[in-house]
Amino acid sequence: MLFNSFHFAAFLPIVFVLYWFVFNKRLHVQNLLIVVVSYVFYGWWDWRFLFLIFFSSILDYVIGLNIDRTDNTSKRKWLLYTSLIVNLGMLGFFKYFNFFVDSFVDAFGSLGITLQATTLQIILPVGISFYTFQTLSYTIDIYRRTLKATDDPVAFLAFVSFFPQLVAGPIERASNLLPQFYVERKFDTAKAADGMRQILWGLFKKVVIADTCAGMVNRIFDNHEALPGSVLLLGAVYFAFQIYGDFSGYSDIAIGTAKLFGFDLMRNFAYPYFSRDMAEFWRRWHISLSTWFKDYLYIPLGGSRGTLLKTVRNTLIIFTVSGFWHGANWTFVAWGFLNGLYFLPLLLGNKNRSHLNIAAEGKLLPSAKEVFQMATTFLLTCIAWVFFRAANISQAFNYLQEMFSWSLFTLPSQEYLKYMPWILVLVLIEWIQREKAHPLTIETTPVLVRWSAYFLVFFIVFKNFFTNNANDFIYFQF
Incomplete structure (x- = not known):
C-alpha cells in the first residue's frame, strides 16, 4: 500500500x-x-x-x-x-x-x-x-x-x-x-498535529519533487548518449533530488504517521544536501542505516582502532556493504565503494567530525567558504548518484564521460530546466527551516500565515497528485 x-x-x-x-x-x-x-x-x-x-x-x-x-x-x-x-x-x-x-x-x-x-x-x-x-x-x-x-x-x-x-x-x-x-x-494533540504537518511535507517531497523529477530523470538517462554534458549534469541533479524527495519523503510520512499513534521514530534525514563534507553528509543521510552499519559492522571489525591499513579496510568494507545492501547490481557496489573513497581522506586526516553543527547556524546566509564546501559535496554526491541510477557500470562511466566533456559548457534547452523552480523552492524552504525537525514546524508563526502555508502546500500536493504519475517509492526495491 x-x-x-x-x-x-x-x-x-x-x-x-x-x-x-x-x-x-x-x-x-x-x-x-x-x-x-x-x-x-x-x-x-x-x-x-x-x-x-x-x-x-x-x-x-x-x-x-x-x-x-x-x-x-x-x-x-x-x-x-x-x-x-x-x-x-x-x-x-x-x-x-x-x-x-x-x-x-x-x-x-x-x-x-x-x-x-x-x-x-x-x-x-x-x-x-x-x-x-x-x-x-x-x-x-x-x-x-x-x-x-x-x-x-x-x-x-x-x-x-x-x-x-x-x-x-x-x-x-x-x-x-x-x-x-x-x-x-x-492521545497527544500537539504531537498528532506535528505528525500531520510532517506527513504533509513528506507528501510534498514525494509527489511534487520526486515524482515530478522522475520522468525527466528517466528521459535523460535513457537517452544519455544523444544529450550534451550540460543536460546530463541536470539529469544527475534531478536524480539527486528525486531520490532525496522520495526517500526522505517516505521517512517524513512514516515518522509523522507514527506520531498520530503516540510513537516516536528516529530521525532518518537531517537536510543532507547542506552538508559541508562527505562525513557530514553520511551523518545526515539515511541515518538509521548508517548508524546500523557503524554499530553492527564497523565497530566489531575494529573501527578506527588499530593500524592505518585496518582503518582503511574497515571503512571501505562498510561503505561497500552498504552499497550492496541497496541492491543486487555492481552499480550499487561501485556507488558504496566510491563513497568510501570520498570518506577516507577526511577519516585519515582526522577531519571526519569537523562539521557537527548546522551550516551557518543562527544566520540567514552561509559564508563563501560554506557555499563552496556545500557545492563541492553536492557535486561529489551527484557523481556517485550516477552509479546508483545507471543500469550497469558501463552506462555509468559512459554517462560521466559525456557529462564531463566539452558539451558540459553548452546551455541546456528550456525544456530540461522546467522543473528546476520546484527544486529551488524546496532548497529555499529547507534552508530557512534547517534548524527545525522539518520545514512545517511553524507553530509559533501567526495563525493566518501558518494556515495559509498549510493550505498552499496541500493544494500543491493535491494538484500534482493528479498531474503526475504515482510512482512506487524507490526504496521499496531494497
Whole structure:
C-alpha cells in the first residue's frame, strides 16, 4: 500500500479511529490491533510474504528469549549464529541469488569458459532488507547484554511489523521502539498535529519533487548518449533530488504517521544536501542505516582502532556493504565503494567530525567558504548518484564521460530546466527551516500565515497528485 494513494488515505483514518476510540481500553489489545493492521498494510502487495515476516519475527523472538535465559557462552553464540544465518540466508536468497549466479557465469565467461546456469523467477519481498536488519539488531543487542529480551510476543510482532516504518524504514532499534509498546499511550494533540504537518511535507517531497523529477530523470538517462554534458549534469541533479524527495519523503510520512499513534521514530534525514563534507553528509543521510552499519559492522571489525591499513579496510568494507545492501547490481557496489573513497581522506586526516553543527547556524546566509564546501559535496554526491541510477557500470562511466566533456559548457534547452523552480523552492524552504525537525514546524508563526502555508502546500500536493504519475517509492526495491 502506497502512502501516496487513495487506499492509504482511506486506511489511515479507519485505523486511527479503531486505535483511539475502539481498542483504546487495553494496551495488549491495542498492540494486537497494530499487528493486524500492519499485516493488512504489508499484505496489500502480496499476502504470501506475510508468512516470511511472521517466520522471521517468531524466530528472533524465540532466539532472543533463549539467549537471554542462558549464560552458556557456546549456546549463546550458537543461537546468535542461527539468527544471523537464517535471516541473512533468506535475505540473500530472495535478493542476491540470481546476482551471484550471473556473476559466477560471467566470471568464468571472461576466462573463456562457458557455463550453463539457471536463474530463478524470484520476487523480492518488499521491505525485507529493513525488517531483517531490525530483527537482527534485536538479537545482537540481547547477545551483547545491552537489551533484555521481551516475553510479550504481541509487542514484539508489533515492533517488527509496525506499518508506518515497515517497508522503507527508518530501521528502528528495539531499545528505542520496543519499550514504547509496553506503556499506555495517551492521545497527544500537539504531537498528532506535528505528525500531520510532517506527513504533509513528506507528501510534498514525494509527489511534487520526486515524482515530478522522475520522468525527466528517466528521459535523460535513457537517452544519455544523444544529450550534451550540460543536460546530463541536470539529469544527475534531478536524480539527486528525486531520490532525496522520495526517500526522505517516505521517512517524513512514516515518522509523522507514527506520531498520530503516540510513537516516536528516529530521525532518518537531517537536510543532507547542506552538508559541508562527505562525513557530514553520511551523518545526515539515511541515518538509521548508517548508524546500523557503524554499530553492527564497523565497530566489531575494529573501527578506527588499530593500524592505518585496518582503518582503511574497515571503512571501505562498510561503505561497500552498504552499497550492496541497496541492491543486487555492481552499480550499487561501485556507488558504496566510491563513497568510501570520498570518506577516507577526511577519516585519515582526522577531519571526519569537523562539521557537527548546522551550516551557518543562527544566520540567514552561509559564508563563501560554506557555499563552496556545500557545492563541492553536492557535486561529489551527484557523481556517485550516477552509479546508483545507471543500469550497469558501463552506462555509468559512459554517462560521466559525456557529462564531463566539452558539451558540459553548452546551455541546456528550456525544456530540461522546467522543473528546476520546484527544486529551488524546496532548497529555499529547507534552508530557512534547517534548524527545525522539518520545514512545517511553524507553530509559533501567526495563525493566518501558518494556515495559509498549510493550505498552499496541500493544494500543491493535491494538484500534482493528479498531474503526475504515482510512482512506487524507490526504496521499496531494497
